[in-house]
Structures are given as C-alpha cells and as structure tokens.
Amino acid sequence: MSRMTYLEAIEYVLAAEMEARLELIVLRPGARPALEESERDVALPRMSRNSFSVALGASMAGMHSVLDLRQESACAEMLMEAVCALPADASPEMTILTGAEEADRLAELPGVMVLQPKTPRQAAGFARAALRSSRLTLLIADQALAGEEDEIPEDGDFMMLPLDGTEETPDAEEETKPAEETAAEVCDEPAEEMPADFYEEPAEEASAETEDDAGDEGAPEPGAAEENTEEIEENADEPDEAAADAAEEPAEIPSEACQEEQAPHEAEEPEETPCGTDEEQAAETEKPTTHRFCSSRMTPVELARLHALAGLLGMPAETLAGRCTEHAMKNTASFGFVFEPEAEPGECACLAPGHENALIWLGNDRLTVSYDADSLSHAQAGAMLRAVKRVLETPELLIYDKECEGE
Amino acid sequence: MRDFLLKMYAYLRRLPAEQGLHAAVAVALAMLGPDDRLAARAALIPGGVLPGKVSSSLLDETPDPAAALGAAIALQAQAEGCVVVAPVTAQRAQEDDFASLLMLAAEMRLPIAFLMECDEEFPDDLDAQAALGEIERIQADGGDAMRLMPALRLAIDRAREGDGPTLIECVCGAADAESPAARLRDVLITEGYARPEELV
Numbered sequence: 001m002s003r004m005t006y007l008e009a010i011e012y013v014l015a016a017e018m019e020a021r022l023e024l025i026v027l028r029p030g031a032r033p034a035l036e037e038s039e040r041d042v043a044l045p046r047m048s049r050n051s052f053s054v055a056l057g058a059s060m061a062g063m064h065s066v067l068d069l070r071q072e073s074a075c076a077e078m079l080m081e082a083v084c085a086l087p088a089d090a091s092p093e094m095t096i097l098t099g100a101e102e103a104d105r106l107a108e109l110p111g112v113m114v115l116q117p118k119t120p121r122q123a124a125g126f127a128r129a130a131l132r133s134s135r136l137t138l139l140i141a142d143q144a145l146a147g148e149e150d151e152i153p154e155d156g157d158f159m160m161l162p163l164d165g166t167e168e169t170p171d172a173e174e175e176t177k178p179a180e181e182t183a184a185e186v187c188d189e190p191a192e193e194m195p196a197d198f199y200e201e202p203a204e205e206a207s208a209e210t211e212d213d214a215g216d217e218g219a220p221e222p223g224a225a226e227e228n229t230e231e232i233e234e235n236a237d238e239p240d241e242a243a244a245d246a247a248e249e250p251a252e253i254p255s256e257a258c259q260e261e262q263a264p265h266e267a268e269e270p271e272e273t274p275c276g277t278d279e280e281q282a283a284e285t286e287k288p289t290t291h292r293f294c295s296s297r298m299t300p301v302e303l304a305r306l307h308a309l310a311g312l313l314g315m316p317a318e319t320l321a322g323r324c325t326e327h328a329m330k331n332t333a334s335f336g337f338v339f340e341p342e343a344e345p346g347e348c349a350c351l352a353p354g355h356e357n358a359l360i361w362l363g364n365d366r367l368t369v370s371y372d373a374d375s376l377s378h379a380q381a382g383a384m385l386r387a388v389k390r391v392l393e394t395p396e397l398l399i400y401d402k403e404c405e406g407e
Numbered sequence: 408m409r410d411f412l413l414k415m416y417a418y419l420r421r422l423p424a425e426q427g428l429h430a431a432v433a434v435a436l437a438m439l440g441p442d443d444r445l446a447a448r449a450a451l452i453p454g455g456v457l458p459g460k461v462s463s464s465l466l467d468e469t470p471d472p473a474a475a476l477g478a479a480i481a482l483q484a485q486a487e488g489c490v491v492v493a494p495v496t497a498q499r500a501q502e503d504d505f506a507s508l509l510m511l512a513a514e515m516r517l518p519i520a521f522l523m524e525c526d527e528e529f530p531d532d533l534d535a536q537a538a539l540g541e542i543e544r545i546q547a548d549g550g551d552a553m554r555l556m557p558a559l560r561l562a563i564d565r566a567r568e569g570d571g572p573t574l575i576e577c578v579c580g581a582a583d584a585e586s587p588a589a590r591l592r593d594v595l596i597t598e599g600y601a602r603p604e605e606l607v
Contacts, residue, residue, distance in 0.1 A: 057478040
C-alpha cells in the first residue's frame with residue numbers, strides 16, 4: 001500500500017498500465033507528457049475538436065488511446081458533438097480524462113461509460129477499470145479533490161467500478177480479481193443497471209455458463225435482430241429451481257424465485273449477448289439439469305402486429321397469443337402459456353409448478369420455451385418454438401382458422 | 408511490374424470513377440503493404456487488401472485527416488516502417504485546421520502521406536503556403552495512375568524511412584477527361600502488359 005493523493009493515484013495507475021501494456025497510448029493536448037521518454041505519451045497542441053479525432057484514429061489503429069483533456073476547461077460541447085458523430089456501430093477503445101467543471105453535461109454523453117471517483121482509492125480503481133475497458137469511457141477527475149490522500153493498493157490488478165455511483169467496493173485484499181475476469185464481469189456493462197442479485201450465482205454454475213458466453217457475439221439492438229435466428233441458451237439457474245420444485249436437492253436459488261412466475265425473473269448473463277450458442281453446442285453441453293429452455297427473439301414489429309391484430313379482433317393480446325400457441329401446439333399436451341409484455345428484454349422463463357412438460361413464454365422481446373428435459377428433447381422443444389413463432393408471426397392466419405371463427 | 412499494374416487496374420475498376428481521388432487511392436492500395444493503412448471514414452484499410460474486398464463506397468465519406476494523424480501516431484509508436492495514406496478532399500483541405508494538422512504531422516515526422524484533391528485553380532494563398540512550408544509537397548496528375556505512381560512511391564518511401572509526411576496534390580482535371588481506368592488500360596495494352604481480353 002502507498003499513500004497517494006487523488007491525482008497521484010490516477011497518474012500512478014496510468015503509468016503502471018502504460019508500462020504493462022504496449023497498446024496504451026496517451027495523448028495530451030495542451031500538456032507536457034508525464035512519461036517524456038515514452039513514445040506512447042504524446043504531447044499535442046490544443047486542437048479542440050481534432051483532439052478526439054486524433055485519439056479515435058489511434059484507437060482505430062489498434063491501440064487503447066487515452067485522451068487527457070484535463071487542460072481543456074470546456075470540452076463537453078466538443079465531446080458531445082464528436083461522440084454523436086460516431087458511426088452507430090463504432091466502439092472505440094478509448095479513455096477520456098477530463099476535469100469536473102462540466103461533469104453534469106459530460107454525464108449525458110450517449111453510449112459512454114462515465115466514471116467520477118470521489119476518493120483517491122476510487123480514482124485508482126476507476127482509472128484502471130477505464131484503461132482496461134474495451135469501450136469508450138470517460139473518467140472525470142475532480143480537481144477539488146486533488147489534495148485528498150488515501151492508501152492505494154499497489155496491486156497491479158486493483159480495480160473498482162461503482163455499483164450505485166457512490167458505493168465503494170470492499171477492501172482491496174478481498175476484491176482483487178484477475179483482470180480478465182473483472183473486466184468481463186464489470187467493465188463491459190454499466191453495473192448500476194444490473195439488479196443487486198444479478199451476480200449471485202454459485203461458482204460452479206457461473207463457470208458452466210462460460211461455454212455459452214464464449215460463443216456470444218456483441219449484443220445487437222433488439223430491433224436489429226430481424227433474421228429471427230433461434231437462440232439456444234442454457235439456463236444453469238433453472239435446474240436449481242426445478243430441483244427445488246421436485247424437492248430432490250437443496251436449491252441455491254430461493255424457491256420463491258420459481259413461484260414468482262409472473263414477476264421479472266433473474267436476468268441471465270447471456271442477456272446482454274443474446275446471440276447464444278447454436279443447438280449443437282447447447283446440446284453437447286453436459287449439465288446435470290432436468291430443466292432447459294430455448295428462445296428466439298421477436299422483433300418489435302412482430303410484437304406490434306400481434307397487438308394490432310388483437311385490437312382488431314377485440315381481444316386482449318395475451319388471449320390472441322395464447323390462441324396462436326394453442327393453434328401451433330394442437331397435439332401437444334401439458335404445456336402452458338405465459339404472456340409478459342412488460343418483462344425486461346432477455347429475461348427468461350421459469351418452468352412453473354403444474355406445467356409438466358413445457359411453458360411457452362412471450363415476453364418483451366423474445367419467445368421462450370421452458371421445458372422439462374426429461375419429458376421433451378431439445379429438438380422437440382426447438383420444433384415447438386418454431387411452430388409457435390410461425391403462427392405468432394402471422395396471427396392473421398387464425399382469422400381463417402375454423403376453431404377461431406366460431407368464437 | 409505486370410502484376411502490380413494489373414492489381415492497380417483492378418482497384419481502379421472497383422472504385423467509382425466520378426470521385427476525384429479514386430485514382431490516387433487505387434494506386435495507394437496497390438502500393439501499400441499489409442502493415443500499412445489507408446484511412447477511410449470509420450476504419451483503416453490495410454494495404455494489400457484484395458480488390459474484391461474493397462467497398463465501392465470507400466470514398467463516399469471522406470476520412471478525417473485528424474483521425475489519420477492519430478493512426479499515424481499510433482503506428483509510429485507501435486512499429487517502424489508502417490505508413491498511413493490519407494485522402495483529403497478539396498473542401499476539407501480548405502478548412503482552417505487542415506494547415507495546423509499538416510504542421511503537426513511535419514513537426515512529429517509522422518509516417519503519413521496525404522492525398523489532397525485539388526483543381527487547377529487551387530489558390531495558393533500566402534497563409535497556406537507559409538503553413539505548408541514545412542511539409543514536402545508533390546504535384547501529380549490525379550487522373551493518371553502512371554503519373555501518380557512515382558509520386559506515391561516517393562511519399563511512401565519517405566514515410567517509411569522516417570523522413571516525415573508528404574502532401575501529394577492530386578490535380579483533378581475536367582469532367583470529360585478520359586477515366587483513369589481507361590487510360591491505364593490503354594497503357595497496359597500498348598506496352599504489352601496485358602491483352603484486351605484480360606482486361607474486362
């Protein structure tokens with residue numbers, strides 16, 4: 001541990017990361033380089049809007065660029081313009097270091113992870129998190145805190161991220177994790193958006209899920225997934241719930257979570273990366289579970305059509321969705337249907353008690369089949385999913401269905 | 408040489424002829440090595456990319472020369488001998504900050520070659536001349552690939568050897584002039600590098 005001031009902590013972490021990682025480059029408009037002997041600590045003239053472009057170019061060339069704008073008193077306007085001008089699919093690996101004069105405006109930058117440490121310890125932790133993040137990150141260094149001192153761990157992997165914007169993580173000795181794990185777990189998504197129990201998973205299940213995560217791509221926007229590719233996702237949590245239902249094993253997840261089938265379910269880690277594994281990979285994944293699920297994304301257009309047609313037919317949307325499901329599953333017994341349009345995107349269904357074989361669940365953005373793997377094979381569940389989705393995509397067919405005409 | 412000329416011809420056919428810098432960009436793509444980069448709007452195109460992989464809309468949006476500068480800074484820090492080629496439209500070149508970007512490139516001796524589009528009436532005002540005084544300037548016929556070749560060769564070699572940036576002023580002629588692809592085709596056939604049926 002070393003005692004450092006707030007600003008020293010940031011520079012210390014920056015120097016340490018520069019030494020450890022050759023892909024870091026620091027660009028300092030209007031300032032002298034701190035590491036004068038390094039080719040990767042570059043002083044630039046004051047360039048206003050061009051400074052962001054220069055940093056962006058360095059990022060495009062494969063480096064993690066650090067743009068130090070602490071000498072610029074008014075950069076919020078420039079940054080807002082520059083960030084908004086980025087192509088929609090651009091994801092520059094860049095850290096911007098600014099002062100706190102325009103913190104309120106800077107916090108509004110779209111698509112940017114904004115970190116504003118309040119203590120020297122947070123400054124060190126946040127700085128490292130920003131430098132190891134693969135996304136555009138803004139680190140606001142409050143000059144008013146320059147004189148504050150604190151003990152800073154000299155651990156090269158000490159890193160922190162805010163949970164609710166103010167909370168400080170536990171002591172360094174407890175929280176230090178391998179950088180890769182911490183970065184993947186924390187840096188790639190704003191932690192404050194995750195429910196408090198999001199990471200409450202047994203270690204063995206979290207590791208078992210890494211096979212799914214390994215095949216994941218970047219998270220597409222819900223509206224962009226118009227190919228309707230089927231996504232097969234393994235739910236390692238559900239087996240515990242199913243086991244709790246069967247009262248065969250102690251469930252690590254409270255049984256109330258299974259009974260609250262109408263409440264929002266625990267978000268799964270693959271939620272942010274919904275391009276899950278393919279069927280073969282999912283089928284090959286060996287897990288000691290009896291409950292599985294597979295899901296397919298419904299586009300907003302498809303869901304809107306369902307609602308529109310339900311309005312025309314004068315029935316609630318869930319009734320129409322249920323009818324579509326029944327129509328698709330005419331010969332399949334022992335399944336249920338749940339309609340949850342308010343559910344959070346990516347939330348997965350839970351096989352509720354009383355539904356022996358399967359539960360078809362239409363949520364905000366996807367259609368999911370939860371099924372008992374002892375009763376249904378993965379292929380059967382996939383076929384069920386496709387059949388229901390086919391009818392949901394063209395619910396107008398029901399208008400001509402004899403079973404519906406009479407009602 | 409034959410292979411190089413044919414590759415250049417393939418790039419010329421790939422890029423739309425109505426864009427002023429397309430000949431210079433085609434020559435650059437043919438000359439750049441795999442570690443070199445051509446600055447595009449939101450990406451850096453590696454040299455040696457196959458003509459079929461080059462998007463025909465490559466020059467639809469002109470790249471920001473500041474971003475190209477950043478890429479050159481990064482490449483200079485990463486490895487020696489890598490070059491960035493940055494197309495710059497006439498409109499962008501006349502903005503106030505372009506001269507300062509050139510001066511910065513010259514001061515840092517960045518491995519970058521700017522392909523600047525200009526017409527024959529490009530005004531050489533005193534301020535611009537003063538700003539550009541620090542940088543090596545070469546004028547070339549922007550519509551003739553064979554004349555662009557030595558200019559780009561010189562610029563790329565200078566950049567590789569650490570001699571700093573070069574500004575290639577690609578003078579783009581009248582709209583009814585023969586297309587660069589057609590000109591090169593004539594040269595290839597006349598000089599015996601290729602048969603007409605090979606140049607579809």
